Each structure stands twice: as structure tokens, then as C-alpha cells.
Amino acid sequence: MHDHLLDVNITKRFGNMDVLTDIRFQVEPNEFLVIVGPTGCGKTTLSNVLSGIDTATVGAVKMHGDKVDPHKHNLSYIFQEPSCIPWYTMLEDVTMGPIIKGQSKEQAEARGREVIKLVGLEGYEDYYPRQISGGMKQRVAIARAYATNPDLLIMDEPFGHLDAQTRYLMQIEIMRIWEQDRKTVVFITNNIEEAVYLASRILVLSKLPATIKCEYVIDIPRPRDLTDPKFLKIRAEITRECEIVE
């Protein structure tokens, strides 16, 4: 049987440019896997291939043993760019997934209200994206991703465009949500501190063409303290691996 939730073994080329070279890893149920890599190393390409939006040049992403396919598998994706649908109210936005998956409007709305509450936005159900802040929009994206009860949740630098303070608050928030409802998460980032704060396991990617350089299992108890010596030690180690001088 397939013990892994996700079995990844891919190479991706655009024309004759190698982007991802021989990326192999597995994802286990209910883990919070963070993939960290330098800017421009093909992280978004990797998330797109993982989610089935894009396909690998060689190899495949297998979920429960089958090639990953959004029509078949229940996965969610939080995009790097703001992704709220401008003509949907918050409630309409978060009910989109359940409705596509075939739930009735009533069921979807009930679930929608639940996830809006989960991300702490109750009272804003009828607001349009124009009317809310950047941090709130990203919470809507998280709520929308949770709404379908996904087997796999892919997050591609979800806090990348937020200011430092909002970003920090969102990291605490995503941990709080994850502790409440432990989905399997693949979280992609270029921020090492964020990676060490969130991850149960970290994969470090190299520069382009990206390969997996090393793996860390982070067993610091949560909630993690950013100034804990153990935290700082792992962070420094990964920083060296990423060849970023602090």
C-alpha cells in the first residue's frame, strides 16, 4: 500500500532551462512540511506542479498512489498573489470550493461561516475584497482553502507581500488554525525564520536549477520562541545551507 500521502519525484524544464532537477520527497499525513529556498529558485513552479495546475516534464506527483489531479483529489492552494475574487463577497468567496465540490448552497454557506469564524473574520461576511485590508484578504484565502476540508494544503509564500508585522501575526494565526485542525500542509517560503517557526520538517532547496539540499526535522515544542537558543541554532544552520550571509 501507499503509506505516503504525497510521493513526489519530478523534474521540470521550461524550454531548455532546468528549473527543478530531480526533486524527490514524500509528505506524510498531518505534517507541516516547509520547503525553503532562495528567491527565484522555482518555488512557485514547484507549488504549481504539486497542485496539478502545472505538470512535471519528467516524473510525477502522486497522491495516495495516483497522479495528482484537482478533479480527483481534494486539495487547496493559497497563492502568493492576492487571490480574493473581486466580485465575490467574503462568504461567496469561501463557499466557492465546497460548491465546486458539489455541496448544496446551504451546506456550503454553513461551512463558509465556520471557516470565516476559524480565521476570525466573523461580521465581515458581506464585505468585498476592496473593502478589507491585505492581511484580511490573506485570511480569506486561508478560510477558502480550509473550507473544502482538503487532504493537502499547499501554501506558496502566502505572506510574502504582507508587511513584517502583519506577516508575524499571520504566522501565529496559521499555527493557531493548524493546531485546531491539523491538515497536511506543504508551505513554501524564502523566509528561514518563518520556516523554523512553522515547520515540523524543513526541506532546503538550492539555487536554480533547484534540487533538495538537505532536510531538517524540527521538534521544538510549539508555540515556538523566536529567541530560544535552539531555534536560533537551527535557523543559523539553515541560513548557512542557503548560502545567505546574515
Add this chain to the structure above:
Amino acid sequence: MDKRTNQLKTVAYNLLSVAIVALLWTMFAAWQNSPYFPSPAEIWKAFVGLATKGDIEGVSLSAHIWASLVRIFAGFVAACVLGIPLGLAMGLWPKLYNRTRAILEPIRFIPPIAWIPMAIVLLVGFGRYVFLIWLGAFFPIFITTLLSVTRVNPVHVNVAKVFGAKRSYIIRKIVIPSVLPDIATGMRVGLGIAWMCIVAAEMIGGEMVGIGRLILKYAELLRMGEIIVGMLVIGIIGFIMNEIFIMVENRLFRWRSEVSID
């Protein structure tokens, strides 16, 4: 300051602008002192004459306006009915456009007036009006619709895709709502051009009624007062239609308007 006073202020300033232009016009007309440059007072007199007694053939101003409105509406609707679906189809299947580009694009640059002889040969009566107005309005509507499809945010499409949405769902729920505001803008531009084609259309339509025809009638008599009335009527009706269009757009696409939490 609240929104209402702001609106009133804008209206007041616009009225002031109109008054200033009328004043300058009066001064210029007085200085010219020519029968071919009527003053606003003389234009008003021509307007009253047309509105109460009708034109030299006894056709009332309202009959002229109504006839033109019907023709514009028919040509404009024809342009929407053809332009929007065709633009959408070619936007969604770019090959369709790429492979017919050499036919479509050159036609776009042929002015409606150049089609007059063809329209006379091929069509009769109402068909001629509709054809010429359609020619003018079709391309802005078609082209904006076509381009709007290519500007749909790919992230919004991917949001639906990741949930396993079918293509039909993506078209209905993502593509169409996102292109509607652009289509409305294209329609507004198309409507403006439809009005610009009215004189050309009524030049060949045959019937002696219509605002364009009114202008042509008085052009033969060199009666500038009535000609300017005809011009102003076109301008003002176009303006009113445009304002109504914008109001409807703002209503329909409320999600776009800037509203802050207060």
C-alpha cells in the same frame, strides 16, 4: 463635505462652464456679425421654431429625434449581439482570432462613410441605417471584449482550477464576471461611435426624417441655426445616454467601486 454637496457642486461648476461658453459664443457671434455664425439667442429661436412648427417639410423635432433613436438602438443592439459573443469566443479560443486576423483587422480601419456606396447597392431602407451604425459600433465592442478575456487574472482562474472546477464553471463564474466591466466600457464607446455614424447613415437612408437628415436638409439651405440645433441635439442625447450608462455600470459593478469601512 458629504457626497451630495459634492455632486451639487460639480453640477454647478458644469452649468457655470456652459454659461461661460455661451457668453464667449455670444461675443464672438456679435463680432462676426454674419448670418453663418448665429448667436445662442438665434440658435434658441431656431430650436423653438423646430420644436413647435417642425422643419420646412413640417416634420417635428421629436419625430426626427425618435427616428434617429430607433436606428441607433437597432444598429447598436446588432453590434452588441454580434460583437460580444464573437469577442468572447475569439478571446477564449485565441486561434480563432489569430487565424482570421487578416480579414478582421483591415475591415476595422475602413471608415463607415467609405461603406456608403456598398450599402446603397446591397441594402435598402432600414437595413442601410442599421448597417452603417452597426459598422461603427461593432469594432469597439468586439475588440474590447476580445482583449478583456486576455486580461483575466490567471490567479482567479487557478483558484477555481485547484478546486477541480470544469472549464464551463471557470467561464461562467470567473471569466464572464471579470470581463463584464470591460465589455460595458466597450459598449459605451460603441454607443458614442453609433451616434457619430448617424449623419452618414441618414445621408443614404432615403427617408426625410432623422436628426442627421435634419442637418442635411438645412445644410442645403445654409441655415446654420437649425444645423447647430441638430448638432447640439445629437451631442446632448449622446451625453445623457452616456451618463445613464455610467450610472448603470456603477450599480452593476459595485464590487469595483471604492468603498471604505466606516
